[in-house]
Amino acid sequence: MADKDPEADKSSIFDLVVQADLVGLEEALSTKQVDLEARDSAGRTALHLAVIAGTAEICRYLIDHGANLDSWTGQGEAVVHLAAKRGDVDILRTVMESVSTEERKIQSEDQPSSDKRDRSVHVDSLTRKYRMSPLYIAVALAHVTAAEALLTTYHANANIIAGEDNAQRGTRIAHVLEAAMQHPRDVCRSLLTMLLQHGASLLDPSKETISQSLLLLALKRDEDVLDIFAELDKQNFTAAITKSVWFEMMSSLNPLTMAIESGLENTALKLLKYGAPPQVDFNSSLEIVALRNPFGRNPEEGVKNNFWQPILKAAMKEMPRLMIDLLDRGADPNSTLTEHQAEYMLQHRECRNVLDIVKAKLMELRNWNKDEENSGYDTRGTPEEAKQIKRKEDAVSQLIKEYEAAEAKLVSMGAKISDGLNLQELPTPVSIRPNKRLQLHAPSSSEAETQTQQQSEEIDFRKLETLEDGHQALFAACREGNAALVKALTLGRWGPDLKFPPILISAVSGYSKGPFLTAVESKNYDIARTVVQIATVQQAGLADDEKNDLYNALADDQHPVESIKDALGEVQSTVPAKKIVFDSGSCFAGEKQKDVEMLRFSIEMESSVSSEQSDFDRRIRHAWALVEHGDWPEAFEEYVRATGGPFKHVVSQGQLKGKSQLDRLHQFSPLLQAAWSGNLEMVRFFLNKDRAMAAYKHFAENHDFTTRKAGPEQSRAEFITAVEKWMDNRNNLVLHCAIVSRNEELVKFILSARPELLEVQSIDGWTPLLTAAIHQRVQALHILLEAGANPLATDPYGRNMLHLLLFSPTGNYVMEPEKVASVLLSMDRSLMHQLLEQRCNESPGGQTPLARLISNRPPPNAVFTALLEISNPTPLEMLDGAGYTPLHMVTNSSMENLIRPVIEKAPHVMFYEDPQGRTPLDVAIEKQLHGFIECFMSNYARTKEYPSSTSIIHWPLFAFGTDYSGPMHTRDPYQTWEISQELANSSGSQQFPRKLVTQTQREEIAKWYE
Structure with missing residues (x-):
């Protein structure tokens, strides 16, 4: 009987778990000695994998057969975290009931309670890397039912803090309520209500103070969020908006001025309705929280010096509607800046009180001139530009009216401008354009002919x-x-x-x-x-x-x-x-x-x-210009007969001076330079070098070489040898140069004159076809393929023409995507499939053209769409040298604009594991979980308006565009996860089982890595 292979037994157990084969699992455990605590290559036990990809029945069976609930994965997660991450309530209940039973057993042991808690996995256990509890995970991933079960049945701590404040790692701490506010409105409301009903609050449990970051996020979300806090956390919410003041460095803010500073005028108006004070009096009832105070200042003194009264802040932030409401609620119309605040004014430095600021703003707005606005290149001269200018004009006009109303209100309440305030209207701009254009050039021949002679x-x-x-x-x-x-x-x-x-x-x-x-x-x-x-x-x-x-x-x-x-x-x-x-x-x-x-x-x-060195250089450049741009070969011949250019020697007053050599810039043969410049006439001339050589020989025969040390005859022979060597230097690359020049007629001519050059490789190993791909010469590519170029040719790194076309070695994307897409779609599909499945050796190795393109984060243009249309699923299933599929790269880099088309092309790849045991969906989930702790804000929690730090007159026109939705944020982890989860749910995870990395694949990855 053959010896048993324990590795095979272990592998079969994991396969059975992933396939949810309960019968097979029962048979395996009954007939074989299987270690349930054995780990797969990703550091997971069978129970871990069952929670991740199995069923509740599989989990229950493994637990009943002794699977350890206290074991942690290699990534620092326990079964409770994995269950919360998956969001399957049946699996969560199976795990939590077993964990609770295990915890009760440990609690009954005769040991201190803290030691008992540390030894076991429990409902509030934190992950090792980012310190997240199961509840935080469930809330961050919008698993509402799972979060409810953790709160109601297993009494999870609703005020638990996740993350770690670590500037070096770029992480922060996050309240579970903050995680809830990252989601769309309905999910956000459900989670907030549930958490607040189970004891969550605005109060920071670690400091017993109101959390500024939590409150600021609530202000930004608004959308009834403040109403929920006001109803379910009334005491803390009221204390926050009426008493809390945060002091940090040279900034002092309360909730109302925080909303104003963030440009949230409607939110500020709502806070006033909830009881926020329109004027802050500095008394003992204020709760001052010093966040960062490196200079050791007294917090009370710092707040007094740096706190802007809400009406002053509203005047500076261009919120006249809010100013009127503040005045109606009792704000002081003569509110004045402190001396400390006046010293640090960056704009309107002459202003000292609220009326000063209003008048300065009105002058600034009235002096705005729409004719001075400049739109972006893509909208210049279009109807969209006119719409943007009209919208900005309307916004400025409306703001002027509102400021005028605020000014009238202030004056009626006795406000006065400061003594010595000197605001002057800007003078009418004087055009610096002269009335008459000056002629700075010599008259052309046509102009000269029109003059009376x-x-x-x-x-x-x-x-x-x-x-x-x-x-x-x-x-x-x-x-x-x-x-x-x-x-x-x-x-x-x-x-x-x-x-x-x-x-x-x-x-x-x-x-x-x-x-x-x-x-x-x-x-x-x-x-x-x-x-x-x-x-x-x-x-x-x-x-x-x-x-x-x-x-x-x-x-x-x-x-x-x-x-x-x-x-x-x-x-x-x-x-x-x-x-x-x-x-x-x-x-x-x-x-x-x-x-x-x-x-x-x-x-x-x-x-x-008589000539100087600069004149010699000029003659050399002239000879070279004839090679590159001349259209009359006879001119080059005459110049060579007289000067021998572009060699450095020059004939001056009948004497030969200099040396018969070329400078460093002109080492390539004239044929290559002419081809590089796209000069068909000169290429035709240099392909047969007889006439050019005859001109150089004429020069050698008719000029005195006696000044050379070697003697005239030997010097002439050396000169002719140098010329011949130069004329023949790398001439087999003339087709490469012609391709770069963009002259398609020149490419066709060289192919007809020198067909043997079709597969010649450059020093970098690039054939003409690969050169055309690198430089995106699409028409030349088509010409070369029709001429019979090998479409599967590769360079020394194994890169084929698609590798190099889609993303060049110099880091350039396709410049004309529609044109390239059209060519790709017209090519033979079987050939395209071969090209798309070829792998290159370039780091990290094993990348197909599509994978290499995705790894460089391309835009979702016509080329990308065409590639997905042409490709079959195979290239999307391949693991590269790092063990990633293209979809892993998309989710790992949070390319939210690529995620949908890639998943729709190959939805099953969402469940392909990498060597670390992570599917693309897992990666998207991790990025979302870690994103907020790493200071990424979801698009639902970001402002949709242009940042309020600048005056409206300085806003760019695109901020008034019809499709403007706030500052652009690329690589959005939340949106990537949201799309991935949506498509995973629509396809059904049971339809595509999780695919583990095989041993063969691991060996292949190791080979690429070497």
Whole structure:
């Protein structure tokens, strides 16, 4: 007979419990030696699992056969907590009756009562991690019937406190009444009524004072909550609203000012009806609670210095209706700020009493201008923007009327403004926009053509009356090749009585304009040379020997050398001629017109002037710009023949300077750079490198390499080798670069010219298809698939195209979700199923594309919807390297906007356990239980209005939108749990049994983890 496997017996027991197989369980316990206290891999006994997922009969059977009621799970929970968490009253009664019986046995033992209590699990036992009682758990999870059973039958403590005040862990203490107020109105009312009827109260049992956090939550909830407290906890409620004052640091509040501070005007009005004092008198009847007082101040003195009378607080918080009610109930119309309060006023610092504040608010509201409002980008110019502006305008107008009524009331009661108060209306704003737009650029060619142009032959330089006339004449002379007029205007005096000095070439030159450019564009190259010579002799600081040569070259019968010297002695330019040549952009003009002669001349002129390092860099950039953006390959050839660019050596005045190397920015081949820029014309040129190489060889043959140490011939050979290496550098990635460029025609061209590049991998292991996915080039993706690219290709991390498309390695979501969704829906479904089930090795390992996307918290857009529509349930059932299904991740991160579509796609996965024994539903429950203790407020307990800390005129327009429902809170644990519970109840937990993690799955998870 084979040896028994105790692990198999243990596993079978847990399976029987989960399957609620009572017959099988009875048979197993009667025929095998099974340890009921044995733990599964999640640290649970059979009884724990029965309470979590079994039936009341299974629980009773295990208890009757000796299952230990005092055992705790690995997460620090006892059976009473598990029963309360589940909310099944039959299971709760089964457990509690057995616990009560066990407790009575222990109580009968001859030991001190405190020791007896500590040894056993009881109705008020607290969980080990967050210190929650069964009653708190039942209330927090809205298990009304279970909570009622705990209170009425088992006498649970209705005032028990959960949690721990620990700033490092980010936790707080919470009263069970606070947990009740997290729920919707009907559930909240039922639980509050039940708890108050069983002894719960506003009184903090640990401090014998009114709980501020509990009262504040009651104020925020309102919705009859105050009525319930006033009826069922009348004594404590009355004491709270009439006597309690809380002092903390520099803040002092009572319930009425707490409501005002929170922007709860209607609640404040209700408190007054219940008897809250409209004016607080500081006497011995006040119950002052010092919450945090690090400076050791006297609480009574601190309250007097920091307490704002309700009418002052209402005036500041823009509640004029409340002010009128306060005045009617006896508030002092001359209420004044204390000196301490006045010192710390952040707004309206000149105000000292309530009427001051009202007048300051009215001035502020009246000065509001709706034309200065700015809406969000998504609503700008839409009907919604107009609605928001109209609503804000109406709200401001209504507030002005209410403040005016409050002002009249105050004045009628004898209120006066403070001495020296100086409130002035804002002056009418003056527009800073000039009436006439200034032209900050050179006129375009079309603008220039519209200007009246006089023929230079008709111009007499002695009759030009203004400087502008002289400038226009100079341009006309350059355009028409009139050298005599050019010299007359720049080498001597001109105008009536020769009153104007020579025109400085630099004064009428600049970026993409000037006499030099005009001459070049008109193909008057001799005139252009003359202009450069004139600009040179006009330059200050030029050596005499250099000037003399130019004087002789420029001199003629009308302008002898001495005459030129005398005239130019009057004007000196600080701008060198080379700057005029470079700034003119004459090379660009030649490239634009596709004129080889013009381009050659421009390159010659740039090379003829002395150059500095910055000029060398400019030429390198120009050569590179031709690669990236040029549409005329001949321009690149001409530039290379003359300069050898973009290599660092440069030809200047016939001499070769620099080194035959590339700077760090330009290491990629010109083919890749052209493809990256989407330049189809230049890619076509560089795919056959013969013409480019011929240009570089021409440069090498026609320029002096004797300055190189290796000698001219060897230097030329080294240069050509460097060029060839550069031209061929990683050229097999040209398709990758074309994909990034977004030029679909370029992608198609390269595929037709170089089909062998379809599956080439980059250094990162990305094929062109994966590159298209990473950069979200959807059309390129479609083109590549049609061309036969392997759709199942993966990178070194095992990520396929869906992994990379849905969430890129750089952390980008899909930018065009509708477009991507359309492509995904059009793809073959069997292929999509294969892609969706592929797992990657990226941490934590084992993630499918959908799981990887969800782990990065995506928006619920069209892509997410399309993926769920395409996918079968298998990807949602898979555990990743951390042991989570995608639904575990959704609930663990409280993605309330994703929870419903994921559960509706695969509702059974709600009951799939992770290695810690938690289903997605369990995770949602835990997040909800821990959420309030971790300071998360449910959406039912949050304000639905814009925060009241700022004036209404400073509220953004979206706060007046038709769909605005309060400040946005992402990752809402309560809403995630609420939706999960709703869908779990609608599907029925019995329909989908709990699925435990198998040993095979554990081994697989361990493999991914490695």
